[in-house]
Amino acid sequence: MPDLLLELRSEEIPARMQRKAAGDLKKLVTDALVEAGLTYEAAGDYWTPRRLTLDIRGLTARSKDVHEDRKGPSVTAPDQAIAGFLRSAGLADISEAHVHTDPKKGDFYVAHLTKPGRAAEEIIAEIMPRIIAAFPWPKSMRWGKASSTPGSLRWVRPLQSIACTFGPETEEPVVVDFEIDGLRAGNVTYGHRFLSDGQPITVRRFDDYVAKLEKAKVVLDADRRKEIILSDAQNIAFASGLDLVEDDALLEEVSGLVEWPVVLMGEFEEEFLAIPPEVIRLTIKTNQKCFVTRKQGESDRLSNKFILVSNIEATDGGREIAHGNGKVVRARLSDALYFWNTDQHDLPDMHTLAPAAIKFDLDLKKPLDQRMARLDALNVTFHAKLGTQGERVTRIKNLAREIAPLVGADPALAMRAAVLAKADLTTEIVGEFPELQGGMGRKYALLQKEHPSVAAAIEEHYKPQGPSDFVPADPVSVAVALADKFDTLVGFWSIDEKPTGSKDPFALRRAALGVIRLLLSSEWKIELLPLFQSAFIQLREEKIEQRIQHFEEDQAAQDTGDVDGEEDVTNAISGFEKRIRGQLSERSQPILLDLLSFFHERLKVHLRELGARHDLIDAVLTEGADNLLLIARRVEALVVFLNTEDGKNLLAGTKRAANILSAEEKKGTPISPVVDAALFILEEERELSAAVNQAESQAAQAIQNEDFSDAMIALSALREPVDSFFEKVLVNDDNPDIRANRLALLSRIRTATNTVADFSKIAG
């Protein structure tokens, strides 16, 4: 069966767009071919900076004929209707139609239409211009003379040629003839911009196309280019006693910048190694698209040799290229060194920093303190409705102080860490490389001799950033990390900016997961709602104080001057404050409960990912449960319990009781919450009642002590009496009082087990 080769050759396509564009091209073309009634065996997509290529194998040469019966009007229909039918079915005369008979409708015309199959070439020629014209580039452009006309072809960069051949392996393939905006498809391509002789290359099919390109110094397959780059880079590094620092994203990008990769090594002066390794790596990667290396055996420190990938085999073996790249890298690193040094020195605008220094208790002799003062002085907006970065830092500081004792952190250290946590946002290096935020703050903090926990917290308070990110353990880090996330979550909840569907622009799901992972990673039993409440008040603190001040001023204006009056005023003010704080906390309740239920959802997702059963989590979650650690512990204990014989049987018994009760409840039978011991007849009833009472109080006590295994053990004592009860006792006694009492006893089983979990939500 025939094969199709398509090449769209253009000026340099941005590296980041190539892979997706080739994939899009494959999908669009194969979908359109299939849609038109063709089938194919395999399709491959390829790309270089200057071409997108498609290799479709085993394409059917023609689409099949399609038969269709089109119903027409009744044979007795007026001429007008019949004429309309002929027109729409494309028949010349009614004699070409067939007459079908229907028992109800009588005789009517039917046209037997055959849409003849079409040659694949014809189909290809028809779909290609359409696909090219509507290609989903993230950004596209017009060019050249054609761009005078509205609606001219758009492509990512000027499209220069189209090659499109089609034919079976045994025959000479043909050029599929189509044209778009003056570009006519042919069988010609060109090789490497500099290394080939620049002459047109005539191609027949994919195999000779790839071979001819390779000869003209183009490696078509991006994955092969990547392999070449990686293995050559490793070898060159190895030969100098170095290890390549691998970087997949960079490798992908670099493979999209060359058609003929040639790996070279460049170097810079050792003095630049004074710059932190990640800054060197980012400088060289982001600006120069080069790899860095380490001495073999080093884990962190870089070497002064870097690896670059050029697009040509230079006539001097690459000496000029390596030399030139070295010069640029050197210039970039001297900028980075300048930034690194500048960040450790005094700011020029010291005179503007005094107010912030007082506000945050900063020591303006220290560089990082100056940067925090500047962050505040610049009034950088965090979010239009949530104030400035400075205001946010104040809130985080106050929350961190409150959280510190709960997680065993020194409140003074937690506050200091919170105050410095965002200071590096105004450093030169973070300005250049935002992804280094936190990490740079930590380095600068250590340089100015901050407590190691404070320095660690500056980096770690952003963590964990996702389901597999590192969870900090230092109590100071935990306190600031929690404070930061509470402020974010409560803040965005209070302005009704919650995640919806796939949209979560402020990464609130990630923040909530961060809180969950922090809280589950240790023994801290923290109740969320009071902290949400504090975070909420913090957000309003400024407004509250303003209102109190206004109230005071009003009071002062009315002051009559006598001593009693002064006391009244003080009382009035404190009453006023109490009242507005009360109102605020009342108003916050629905918002914070909503946030809590968001946490419940995230917790479910998290526990489920850890393997916990969905129904077991539901069984222990109750509205308002705000101690995540306890919820998780309870789920764990329940899992263990339900795996025991006692657990399984108790679950079955409880479910049986619940079923009977729910059938009765449906009928409207009143169920008493208490049992009457006088109505017991059988020993099993008495035993069960006693067991229920005991299990309930023991389980409640155990839960009070947060010992969930104990609670389960208490419940397991129920298994035996429940089983005997169902074995020996008939609930449906003839005496309605006895029957009602037995139902009440069943309901006691339900309430007793409910102290541990809602068994009705458990499956099986």
Place this chain on the structure above:
Amino acid sequence: MTASLPDHMQPTRSFQGLILTLHNYWAQHGCVILQPYDMEVGAGTFHPATTLRSLGPKPWKAAYVQPSRRPKDGRYGENPNRLQHYYQYQVIMKPSPPNLQELYLGSLRAIGLDSLLHDIRFVEDDWESPTLGAWGLGWECWCDGMEVSQFTYFQQVCGIECAPVSGELTYGLERLAMYVQGVDNVYDLNFNGLEGDEKVTYGDVFLQAEQEYSRHNFEHANTAILLRHFEDAEAECEALLRAGAPKAGDNSPLHKMVLPAYDQCIKASHAFNLLDARGVISVTERQSYILRVRNLAKACGEAFLLTEAGGVNLKSESV
């Protein structure tokens, strides 16, 4: 290397040789060789030969050197790479010819950059000028990892769709010269290509200016006056556009005063750059100043389309 030139005129030996070689090359490819625009601009794109001539249907090819002022980049002559005044070499071709990349590579060859010795690359870089309401797609052109030019296909200028699209090339001349001369400090560039007593360096020509203008830009420029200049230029631009606009009852549909109005737009833009360097424009104000300049540029662009150069009275067959 250009064989016909004496040694000291070679682009690899002298700064002026580089400029002359580029002039020669682009003149050979049909460009009008213009002189710098006689006003303070931030980039070669501001020259009306680019901003305005890239609008409308009339074909246009030009090349010129444009001194460019970036007041904020002044470093009192102490930084080897940064200048508040530097030269851009600008080429504009409308419509963009199909072989523009080849023409560009030819110009690099002409100044001595052999593409089998040097790694020349087109790396994605989309260009945007918020003050001119302009954007385009293209690349920064790398030579051995160094950005030596900007290559842009204009899509929109003065907020107006380009029809046809122009191709614009901008060479950073100092940087390019430093590369071909193998010099690490811009002030060490050989300006005239001579040696010994007769040698004139870039520093001889510009170091004092860099020092003086840095003082002016950062310390002494009178912000009250600049603010007034900004507002005067804005008002004057609008007034000239009104005065030159075709009136009801005119025989001619032409706009009669676009170029003088556009000069005022350039003035406003430079006053803004100076105010920015003096640090008197806050982050929020900055946006509104940029918007005000853009509005002037847009109005000038629209008026330009009502002129001969903008394509009015153009016979359709000549397009």
